[in-house]
Amino acid sequence: MGSPAIGKVRIEEIIGEDPALVRLIYKYLVWATVWLIFATALGLLLSLKLSYPDLLDFSFTSYGRVRPIHTNALFWGWTSMAMVALCLFVVPRTSRTQLHSLTLARVALWMWNVAVAAGTVALAMGINNGDQEYREYVWPIMAIFAAGMLVHLYNFLCTVREREIEEIYISNWYIIAALIWTTTLVTVGYLPWYQHGLAQANIQGYYMHQGVGMWFTPVVLGLTYYFLPKFLNRPIYSYSLGVLAFWTQLVFYTLIGAHHFIFSAIPWWIQTIAIVFSVGMMVPVWAGTGNFILTMRGKWRTIGRSYSLPFILAGAVCYGLVSTQGTFESFRWTNLYWHFTNFTIGHSHFTMYGFVAFLIWGGVYGLLPRLTGREPSIVAVGVHFWFSMIGMGIYVVALSIGGTIQGTDWVRLRPFIDSVTDMAPYWLWRSVGGTLMFLSHVIFAYNLYKMRPRALGEATPEVARA
């Protein structure tokens, strides 16, 4: 097999990793993919409901209940589990040691699965923590999830402490710090004492923003600081830029949550700080994106012949683009048009999909065949890539145009319902893009199956020759 017409290379090495760890990584990825398919099927349902509001109109499938199920299952189910699956390899590898404890990692997977499953059922029943994005799970459920994060934090910290190399590699800076920041974030987000009335909205801005930017962003960046040099077989362009991006991410990103509440009753100075540091975010963003692109320079042929690197290239480019878009969205004058519109929804999918999910897929397609010796069909990986890419493109472009029309309708003081009916074609296009995205996930699941680890006792495959 291997289609010579496409000219993709096969894996060049098989990493002789502990089979128990390989199976655990695979288990994480399987569960992540279960949540991915479940949650994106719901995403598609939500999208269709805006065109056909009476579709599946049961209470537990109504728009307001399914929306948080969709977002939370993708955050805490798919993305978190898939990222950690890769961390389980990267943290020990870059520390030149073994994972501190396989058992702890196994336990944490079940804590996360229990939390996401319980959260899903509770939300379907209408039990939530207020309609507050990404903290909709009630606290006993989120506590299980946070405990799972602490288990990972402990496990990775011990792994790094047991490292057999002097320096702590930059990937581990990002991954372990992200676990520290996010457990802190969840604690701050759920403690009730300072969260009455408008005060809670201030915490909400802080929480919802960093739920993305202090968890998903640093972890996938940390993973990419390992995978990109590894798959390209050349060092990262600038290690120092990675360090600069780390500290500026910490200082700038923490301060910008209130840009989700521009022109609200939240104190004006907090909004202004959020806008100023949203501009500051261009430093870590372009330090990161630039670093990745410069690492890839002159290696375009290698990238073209790989089936994992195109995902990483796409993810790195999306990171720069979507974050720049985010900075532009934070200004007061852009808020006049874009705030409250579907433009924001396009932006959030551009982030969680184009940036985060693509980097994860790049890591999975690059790593897993090296661990299991089994490769997916190159055609199927290509179909996954292009369905995801084109689907997301349609999705984001449709909502960006539609959202701008929505905002313009309001500025022009048109009757409110016009901003709803004007969205109709764009919501339909969003469903078209969403369908492609969903199909690509089914193909990913198939590819994941093709890359499954060998059963115990099964012969190790001969190393493929490129």
Add this chain to the structure above:
Amino acid sequence: MNFHVNPRLLFGTAFGVFVILTLMIAVLPAIQIQQTPATPGLEPLSERAARGRDIYVREGCSYCHSQQVRPLPQDELFGRPSAPGDYVYETPQLLGTARTGPDLSNIGNRQPSDLWHLIHLYNPRALVQGSVMPAYWWYFRKKDRADADDVVVPVPGSSAPKGKVVVATPEALALVEYLHSLKQPPLEVPASGEEQGEASKQ
């Protein structure tokens, strides 16, 4: 003192900086905001309206309906700019981040009809053509005949079930009472929000 080799120093610093910034930008301002007195004339929710608010939260209404009026011309139809004191009785907060549907900060004044809300909740498209709001039919009962103490919902046209009457459940009535309670008390002095509005127009 080397971040590259000392995990305690590296991660301790990352944690410490994050906690300090968190206190500065999130927690301490929140404590300060919490001291804001209620806007004069703002009433705490009645018991039934509070139950209605729980339903509003349960159904995720604020994913599409904001409750924050900005000091901008395009928001004038929704009411006056929201002031911090408007939210004193609002926990969990329902400011929202999207307006797929209109803002509801002042809906009690803008649409005072209980019957309108009941019909609209039962089937939004019976009243607003082109609406994409879900129909909350599970807060209503279809009966052959209404009893004496039933609140009958006069659903118009083809949305009405044939040969049956639609009756509001106590939950539907509680939700409508909550919507009815969403009234912005007038501000005597210009709020800081209005000054901001002037600034933004320039």
